[in-house]
Amino acid sequence: MAWRTREQVTAVIRQRRRRTDRLAERLMAALSAACVLLVPLIAAALWLRAWPILRTRPLGDLLFSTVWRPQQGAFGFFPFIMGTLWVTAVAMVLAVPPSLLTAIYLAEYAPPRLRAVANPLIDLLAGIPSVVYGVWGVVVVVPLVGQRVGPLLHRWLGVVPLFRQDNPTGYSILAGGIVLAVMVFPIIIAVAQDVIRAVPQGLREASLALGATRWQTVRNVVLRRAWAGVMAAIMLGFSRAFGETMAVLMVVGNIPQVPRSILDAAYPLTALIANNYGEMMSIPLYDAALMGGALILLAIVLVFNVAARAVLVRWVGS
Amino acid sequence: MTEPLIEIRDLNVWYGTEHALKGITVDIPARQITAVIGPSGCGKTTLLRSLNRLLEETEGTRVTGQVLLDGVNIYDRGVDVTEVRTRVGMLAPKPFPLPMSIYDNVAYGRRIHGLPVLDKGNGRHLDRIVERYLRAAGLWEEVKDRLHSPASGLSTGQQQRLCLARALAVEPEVLLCDEPTSALDPISAQRIEEQLRAIKTETTIVVVTHSLRQAHRLADYLIFLWLGELVEAGPARQVFQNPRDERTRAYLAGDIG
Amino acid sequence: MVPRPRISRRKLEELFFQGLMIISTVGVLGSLLLILGTIVWRGLPALDLAMITQTPKGGYYLGQEGGILNAIVGSLYLALGGTLLSMVASLPIALYLHFYAARSRWAEVVRLALDVLWGIPSIVYGAFGFLLMLWLGMRASLLGGIITLAFLELPIMARGMDEAIAMVPAALKEASYALGATRFETAARIVVRQTAPGLLTAVLLAFGRAIGDAASVLFTAGYTDRLPDSLLSPVASLPLAVFFQLGTPFPKVQERAYASALVLTVIVLVLSVLSRWLSRRLTRHVIR
Structure with missing residues (x-):
């Protein structure tokens, strides 16, 4: 039948198209994965940079102290x-x-x-x-x-x-x-x-x-x-x-x-x-403190996002 | 009955938990028009969409059984779905021209399959092929002066014939038609029917229709579905004149469905 | 019929809330017009041809002569670069969500990530970009700004494209599949054309955010009076020009801030009009 010969001739083309499709899928999947990983990546980068003050001061002091004197090393946020x-x-x-x-x-x-x-x-x-x-x-x-x-x-x-x-x-x-x-x-x-x-x-x-x-x-x-x-x-x-x-x-x-x-x-x-x-x-430590500030912002955004989603799901569910 | 081109063996389809097709076994003869009839919701469209594996584009469907095309099960693991769909074309109930010019619509299928390059070697220019299939769909005379304007500018009837040309241009062995005239005015519908009859010498056609009169006009072979089950299949004349099953008789008489 | 009181309680309630709504609408639209008015009123007197055709003269950063061409060109480079870079990632992600990961758990995770990214303050992107550059050993530069802006734009653009692609009728995709097209072919040849106006809107929206954002380029792009001559040279931007100039104690430099703000506003205005006009032109082929 006619299609058989045509199929034989186009077999190579078809294989190439299938490869393109699979390659596209992998590339797109990789980009999506990178996008998902971006949030933890940002958090990790800020965390690493803020580590010198996170390590040396209790979290409670950082979050609830009102004293902000960078020259004296006091960082109350x-x-x-x-x-x-x-x-x-x-x-x-x-x-x-x-x-x-x-x-x-x-x-x-x-x-x-x-x-x-x-x-x-x-x-x-x-x-x-x-x-x-x-x-x-x-x-x-x-x-x-x-x-x-x-x-x-x-x-x-x-x-x-x-x-x-x-x-x-x-x-x-x-x-x-x-x-x-x-x-x-x-x-x-x-x-x-x-x-x-x-x-x-x-x-x-x-x-x-x-x-x-x-x-x-x-x-x-x-x-x-x-x-x-x-x-x-x-x-x-x-x-x-x-x-x-x-x-x-x-x-x-x-x-x-x-x-x-x-x-x-x-x-x-x-x-x-x-x-x-x-x-x-x-x-000294000022950069760690400022990156810590960015980290606090990020943390609030994340908590807010999760809370909002939970509340929404409950409301929409009912 | 001529030699079957498609053999359906114990085909079951589920949408989620809904059992839409139940153990269908039937043959579809080559180079004839087979009409699938039955009340709405009986699985006609599902049967049709199982023949080019379009079902798997809908989430949550499950298919078991076999559909043999020329003896090869299209659901086998090694089979390339794009090849199946190249060999089994489709005409949807509502025309959906692609977002491009009239010419590009007809050429689209051939281009993605890489055929224009081959055709050039055989001395078949894409322009000639586009013209040929627009003629086959009975649309050439109406669009020959505006081949490069957007397909979205055509009337619904013209769009459906464009979709027919687009499907034929890939040169499928089988053409599936899902209520191909349901969205059309009577004149456009008649045109489509004429074209279908004209191409059946080369192409096997399966038409889903809810119109018994259309089935009368078109069908050489008839399949009657009822609630997801195959009730009766046979040469159209025989089924129409002398149905074996009581449900077929009742449906044809208009008592049920 | 039962006789009713002429003005019932619910009629009063209706009138009360309608009044409230009209007051709100007038107030909101009025305050928005007031902003435009203020910028034009303050900016126009300070604006002349020299402002938009010359770089600053007479004094580092805050010269009182010359223009703000350095900031205009810098902003356009930054936003253009960031938008292009972001597009390279956004379009594949948006297509992926609809073609390869449609309705899967994973698609929900990606969308959640994009939502979270959308909400991250631009100053945090700035800080992140800054750290990234430290690790790469880069200085504040055009490239640094572009990379940071690309991150900032990614969620805006990807979600916009995601929404545009979601509008494509399933039957259109099936028409392409039924002709034997692969997912990629359907995505690249059919869906991208069909959604071109929506995709463009998403791109221009992200571009607008990028050109107006100061906090993210503060750390990463630097500031200079000169035009950038390479990807690695520092570059000025309009929002920062406004900010720095307004922060000086000299009224004459503050005037220049108003002019810069006006230029920035006009750019955004042109973008908005352009976006409407282009998306109307791109609908030629769109199937409804």
Whole structure:
């Protein structure tokens, strides 16, 4: 038969194609494996470099001591860890409610024309470099916090320590939080909006057909269905805010103290590393300490990732 | 019955725990049109997709038994799946042109198999081959002036004929058609049927159809499946006029399914 | 019919939340526009042709004369190099997830790793890149920056491509398989074409992240007033230019920071428009 001769002639070609396919598979598998190994590799590299101080000081001291005097060999990370957590927390408190409300509005209520204008703008702003947000922070937010918002909070809510203003400069946790919040708006809005839109139309109609108002439908049906995805959107925003360096560094004041008020200055871990890399090699153990700081950041990211996943799995499972 | 080209022996297919085909044993005659009929969900498509091993692209399927193509079991370990699919072509229910030009769609199969180089040695230029199979699919006249525009611009009926040309260009011995006209308008459907009848002198065709009238028009040989089991198989005329099994009789009469 | 009160509680609730949502939307979009406005308002007066066509003059790092061409060119080299390098790894990984490891445990592990990598702060990538360079005996250089940025971009690009490829209909892959194509042929010839717009979006997204990132190149690329002449020479970048210039006490140098920020913003804006335009052009062959 005709195909037999053809098959004989093309046997060589077929073998070559099969080899190419297998080679491609191996190469791709190797790259994937390398990608999986990258996380432990980064951790190991930082660990090795930080080993001189990890070896000589108890972990409890490093994490919970408030004394940071590199010249004297005192490396207490507590102020910096608190700085990171405070700024991130303030940013999320400021970012999440308006982002979600905006996402719901754009997905469920907004006329298509508004959506057609708003979404490209949001995409664009998601891409604007953090240093530009930082410039905005220095030019607009810091004076605003120092001269208007700060005194206002102090006058009306000053009895609560959280809102006392002992620092008139405006370079503060609140300024950092505002800049970060605006920075993560586009991220949370874009993802949450996609998730909300993905809820099947039939579900909405079922609720509306029972006489529910739009908001009742959103609250009881749409959000319930989209919950896991909305949480994922918030977590993406959190990751971004938590790891941000430049925008925060420029507005947060960078004073190594444990903050008591959102109007105090703080010194997040990321800022610590970025500000001091220059003299890292000239003070003994300083490089180990800074790499230790990076390791702490990485550890928090890992713990957070695992915890978030566990929580999500439980929620989605139920 | 002419000499069988495909012999199916005790073929079982599971999707996960669902037993989709149960011990099918049947022969498919060479250079005829075999129609596989039966109610939806009876395993028609599964049977078809077992013949070119496309089943294994779906996760969680398990196949036992044999499918002999010219006496060789295509499920044997040493058999190259791409070779099976070169010899056994397929036409899907919905046309899926590849994301490239009309010309490249027809040439795709030959190119990946490295045939154009060989053809050149035999004095067969790729252009001529593309033209030939576009003609065989009855599409040449409509597209000859825009061979290099995107295939996505064709109408659904034209796309399905393009898919036919694309499948034929690899010069398969067997062509599997899974409800090839279900997504088409009546005129395009008629065209496809005409082309299938025209090529059966060279190619063995297996058609899955839920339309008894289409089976009537096309089939030389008939296979009737019911809930994953083979109920009856035989020359089309015989099965239509004189079914042996009660379920076949009921299905053909429209009482069940 | 039972008579109802004219404004029921649920009607009030509806109005309340609608109001809240509109206020939020206006606030969010307003603050975002405010940023653009601030950058343009502050940057435009300081921007002139010399800024984008000359390297700095008069003083190491923070010269008050000349332009920021060193940073513009440096940033483009860094981001371009990092993106190319990252692409070489991302595309195979994304294809692997769908063609060879589809729905397997291993694919989930790779995706988890990519998610974790996505969340790692860029300063940590910077520190890692720095250590890597120490081991390799390299100095702060264009190459060092490129390698670090490639790591930073990898999860962004690979997940974006992963999502784009996930949209390919199974029937399209089967059409290729049914013609006897191997997995690799189907991946390289069909799926890459079909998903070209999505792949491009992922690439440009990663490029945008890379060109705007300061923390990762701080350790690894260095900073200089000159244009880079080899892969091993240190190189300036726009985000760092903004940062350093703004950090000086001289108002005139700070002006230059605003101009640099504006240039960076314009580059990102052009990228965003380019991405939309290109992905529309690439849909010529896409099958829906």
